[in-house]
Amino acid sequence: MEIKFSLNGNDVIVDVPPMKRLIDVLRDDFGLSGTKEGCGEGECGACSILLNGLPVTSCIMNAVHVIDKKVETVEYLAETELGKLLIDCFDEVNAVQCGFCFPGFVVAAYHYIKEKAEADEQEIKHALSGNICRCTGYVKVIDAVMLTCQRVKERGMR
Amino acid sequence: MKNIRRCDGVAKLNGSIKFLDDYKMEDMLYGYLYYAKFDHGKLKGIKYPSGYDLNEFTIVNAQDIPGKNEVPEPECDQPFMAESEVLHFGQIMLGVAHANKDKLKIFCEAIEVEYEELPAITDIDECLDDENNAFGKVLEIDHRRNIKIESHWIKTHHIYRTPHQEHVYMETQGMLAYFKPESRVMNVIGTLQCPFFVKEAVEAIMGDNISDAIVEASEGIGGGFGGKEDFPNVIAGITALLAYKSGKPVKTVLDRADDILITTKRHPSRIEIVSYTDPDSQKIKSLRIDLRLDAGAYQTLSPVVLSRSVLHASGGYSIEDSYIMGRLFRSNTPPNGAFRGFGAPQAIYAIEAHLDRVAAHLNIDPYRLRQNNVLQIGAELPSSQKIREDHLAACLEKVVEISDYQKKNEEFKLWNKTHTDKRGIGLSLGLHGGGYTGNGENMLDSEVRILITADADIAIYVANTDMGQGAYTTLAQMVSEAIDHPISKTKVINPNTGKTPNSGPTVASRTIYIVGNLLRKLALQIKADLQFSDLSAYVKANADDFPLEFRTRFLPDPDIYFDDDTYQGVGYKDFSWAACVVEIYFHADTYEVEIKKCWNVMDVGQTVNPSIAMGQAHGGIIQGLAFGLSEFFYKKGFGRKQGLTDYTMMTSSDMPEIEVEFLYKDSLLPKGLGELPMDFPAPALRNAFYHATGIFIDELPLTPERIFQAMKDRG
Numbered sequence: 001m002e003i004k005f006s007l008n009g010n011d012v013i014v015d016v017p018p019m020k021r022l023i024d025v026l027r028d029d030f031g032l033s034g035t036k037e038g039c040g041e042g043e044c045g046a047c048s049i050l051l052n053g054l055p056v057t058s059c060i061m062n063a064v065h066v067i068d069k070k071v072e073t074v075e076y077l078a079e080t081e082l083g084k085l086l087i088d089c090f091d092e093v094n095a096v097q098c099g100f101c102f103p104g105f106v107v108a109a110y111h112y113i114k115e116k117a118e119a120d121e122q123e124i125k126h127a128l129s130g131n132i133c134r135c136t137g138y139v140k141v142i143d144a145v146m147l148t149c150q151r152v153k154e155r156g157m158r
Numbered sequence: 159m160k161n162i163r164r165c166d167g168v169a170k171l172n173g174s175i176k177f178l179d180d181y182k183m184e185d186m187l188y189g190y191l192y193y194a195k196f197d198h199g200k201l202k203g204i205k206y207p208s209g210y211d212l213n214e215f216t217i218v219n220a221q222d223i224p225g226k227n228e229v230p231e232p233e234c235d236q237p238f239m240a241e242s243e244v245l246h247f248g249q250i251m252l253g254v255a256h257a258n259k260d261k262l263k264i265f266c267e268a269i270e271v272e273y274e275e276l277p278a279i280t281d282i283d284e285c286l287d288d289e290n291n292a293f294g295k296v297l298e299i300d301h302r303r304n305i306k307i308e309s310h311w312i313k314t315h316h317i318y319r320t321p322h323q324e325h326v327y328m329e330t331q332g333m334l335a336y337f338k339p340e341s342r343v344m345n346v347i348g349t350l351q352c353p354f355f356v357k358e359a360v361e362a363i364m365g366d367n368i369s370d371a372i373v374e375a376s377e378g379i380g381g382g383f384g385g386k387e388d389f390p391n392v393i394a395g396i397t398a399l400l401a402y403k404s405g406k407p408v409k410t411v412l413d414r415a416d417d418i419l420i421t422t423k424r425h426p427s428r429i430e431i432v433s434y435t436d437p438d439s440q441k442i443k444s445l446r447i448d449l450r451l452d453a454g455a456y457q458t459l460s461p462v463v464l465s466r467s468v469l470h471a472s473g474g475y476s477i478e479d480s481y482i483m484g485r486l487f488r489s490n491t492p493p494n495g496a497f498r499g500f501g502a503p504q505a506i507y508a509i510e511a512h513l514d515r516v517a518a519h520l521n522i523d524p525y526r527l528r529q530n531n532v533l534q535i536g537a538e539l540p541s542s543q544k545i546r547e548d549h550l551a552a553c554l555e556k557v558v559e560i561s562d563y564q565k566k567n568e569e570f571k572l573w574n575k576t577h578t579d580k581r582g583i584g585l586s587l588g589l590h591g592g593g594y595t596g597n598g599e600n601m602l603d604s605e606v607r608i609l610i611t612a613d614a615d616i617a618i619y620v621a622n623t624d625m626g627q628g629a630y631t632t633l634a635q636m637v638s639e640a641i642d643h644p645i646s647k648t649k650v651i652n653p654n655t656g657k658t659p660n661s662g663p664t665v666a667s668r669t670i671y672i673v674g675n676l677l678r679k680l681a682l683q684i685k686a687d688l689q690f691s692d693l694s695a696y697v698k699a700n701a702d703d704f705p706l707e708f709r710t711r712f713l714p715d716p717d718i719y720f721d722d723d724t725y726q727g728v729g730y731k732d733f734s735w736a737a738c739v740v741e742i743y744f745h746a747d748t749y750e751v752e753i754k755k756c757w758n759v760m761d762v763g764q765t766v767n768p769s770i771a772m773g774q775a776h777g778g779i780i781q782g783l784a785f786g787l788s789e790f791f792y793k794k795g796f797g798r799k800q801g802l803t804d805y806t807m808m809t810s811s812d813m814p815e816i817e818v819e820f821l822y823k824d825s826l827l828p829k830g831l832g833e834l835p836m837d838f839p840a841p842a843l844r845n846a847f848y849h850a851t852g853i854f855i856d857e858l859p860l861t862p863e864r865i866f867q868a869m870k871d872r873g
Contacts, residue, residue, distance in 0.1 A: 034173020098626025099170025
């Protein structure tokens with residue numbers, strides 16, 4: 001089945017079985033390997049992407065779900081002004097450890113800051129609660145998002 | 159001692175670093191490990207589904223193994239693949255490969271196994287309560303001193319239990335193997351902690367059919383926590399065999415459900431402690447410990463876990479008369495293996511839970527009891543090892559101070575009198591030995607290599623992988639700081655057994671402590687031998703001499719001796735120390751324990767990169783808290799966990815506040831850090847629950863169901 005959608009700012013068409021998992025479409029058909037499979041059941045958030053601007057887990061979405069919709073992956077978000085700042089802040093506080101879940105955190109944090117940009121610890125914890133990390137205990141992840149919010153404000157990026 | 163950024167941070171954040179599943183090769187097949195779905199049985203036959211062209215599939219079983227069907231481990235009793243008998247659920251029977259991942263999966267799901275079912279032990283208590291299940295070597299630490307047990311001494315006798323714990327490294331296990339017929343070299347790339355262990359495993363299974371196995375770590379390794387110490391041997395061996403038989407590259411990546419079901423777990427424990435305490439001096443005078451670990455169906459590396467467990471069983475206390483016996487027990491569950499702490503978290507949990515039992519018996523504060531018994535300089539461990547520093551007492555005092563333990567202890571007692579919900583605060587303390595146990599580091603004989611190029615780049619060759627703990631950054635930092643050369647020109651080369659000397663496995667909190675200190679020593683030696691102040695200028699002036707290579711080996715300390723038979727001597731040259739406080743809020747209506755805050759004060763010696771060290775501490779603490787609060791894998795009546803949906807880990811919204819302080823961080827020696835923070839949160843949590851409710855729960859984790867039962871039992 002021909003699936004037409006917007007991927008990272010470009011209109012694309014891909015011919016895949018309609019029920020092919022979105023994560024597999026992204027990784028296998030488009031070579032976008034920044035989207036990671038951690039659990040395959042929508043629990044861990046490592047495969048998070050933005051679908052029409054909202055974070056979803058691509059391992060429990062199918063190709064048909066994205067027809068005529070807008071998909072943005074970590075590769076694209078990382079190159080935006082906000083994405084670059086976010087990554088720099090995560091890197092500055094050494095929030096990353098194994099890094100497998102972090103593309104997912106970048107997507108979730110990007111969405112939070114885009115929508116909210118308030119350095120509110122409780123809200124950040126809630127916004128990131130769909131992303132599981134086994135290495136960091138989340139402490140530095142939250143620090144990094146707080147720092148990004150602060151810099152967004154300082155730089156008048158909103 | 160600087161907070162530099164990780165060398166791999168940005169690549170991990172933007173998704174560009176390659177994890178194992180991101181590797182692809184031309185003509186590559188996908189591999190699958192086909193495993194038993196029953197606990198114990200005699201194999202009668204395997205039936206492949208009809209409607210498939212079997213020639214499309216590469217299938218290997220035990221009969222196809224050209225070398226040995228024996229996974230190299232401290233105890234080589236586990237086969238790569240089952241022969242006539244299956245001893246546990248998840249035991250691998252076949253390796254299967256096909257070019258199409260989906261077709262492979264559907265085919266494997268339809269394979270039928272005929273077998274004759276045999277009786278099986280799958281329940282932890284059933285396994286550990288019956289002494290007939292003991293197997294392997296019994297370990298004894300005998301420090302009995304013929305003291306007279308006075309009649310007024312207080313006897314405290316209890317059994318403490320801990321369950322399986324799953325690592326949940328976020329990247330599941332995976333290996334990619336390809337064979338080069340011209341050189342007969344088997345190449346393996348994997349997500350792993352110990353490249354040389356995997357090399358040995360591939361060579362064992364392939365026998366004379368290959369000339370060499372070259373094992374390389376994937377660029378990114380998505381977490382390990384011990385889980386990628388031993389199981390990679392199994393998956394690499396079978397994947398290599400599939401690559402050999404098919405003549406094509408084969409990549410095997412487990413999906414989460416398979417990974418949880420068939421890979422190793424933390425050993426469940428049953429630890430029975432009897433102690434006698436003098437109520438006048440408040441000193442524990444005598445200690446007897448019967449320590450049992452459920453090894454699973456095979457011993458594999460369990461004897462070494464048991465060894466660390468018995469050597470940590472008396473915790474951070476000085477006790478005159480002690481006797482510790484450790485045994486492995488057999489069950490029909492997958493072999494349990496390495497997991498951050500390696501036997502110590504179970505032992506520390508038991509002794510720390512026991513200490514609060516003793517304090518309650520004596521009707522004194524647990525803090526006071528710990529102060530009276532904590533290891534001081536000159537004290538002796540049961541192994542007769544003498545303690546040379548009093549840092550543990552300092553950790554205890556500091557954690558009590560920063561947590562405001564004493565004030566809260568009194569306040570909560572009052573508060574609890576007038577509230578149905580309860581508040582509590584609990585303590586724990588102890589030690590963790592750095593590096594391999596006993597003579598282990600001498601036997602590993604680790605070697606490191608530094609290469610300085612004609613462009614004055616420093617390349618560091620070690621076999622230790624960065625599974626997230628920051629090893630590539632901190633090791634480079636140690637060399638860069640010792641040589642006084644920019645970190646941007648100092649790099650750890652991706653471990654590859656064809657290029658890197660064997661600096662040993664990435665385990666036992668030994669990477670900075672053993673390998674890093676070796677590298678630092680070598681770097682200082684290079685600087686002293688070449689007599690430069692600026693390496694770049696020196697290389698420029700002596701360009702013809704470069705590249706230059708330097709190597710050094712681990713030098714055993716002649717004063718360190720450990721007797722592997724009597725378990726007397728120096729078990730660990732250097733201990734790291736920690737004391738921990740946990741504060742909880744108990745919701746009486748839901749039986750739920752809410753962790754408010756965890757304080758952990760540690761001495762890990764020098765913190766090479768304080769920010770990375772802090773990250774390690776945070777991660778260990780959350781794993782430790784969840785070990786106490788929610789994580790278990792299999793239990794009768796509960797069944798077996800299937801994935802991340804029912805295996806309950808903490809998310810960011812479950813996280814309590816965490817406060818970590820490193821003492822003695824300016825000392826010259828960096829000691830073990832990776833495992834220490836794992837050991838103490840669980841017992842402190844359990845002790846806080848007693849403080850809150852007056853109920854001792856001796857078995858982890860403190861789930862609402864278990865608490866409900868304990869309260870019902872008490873009436």
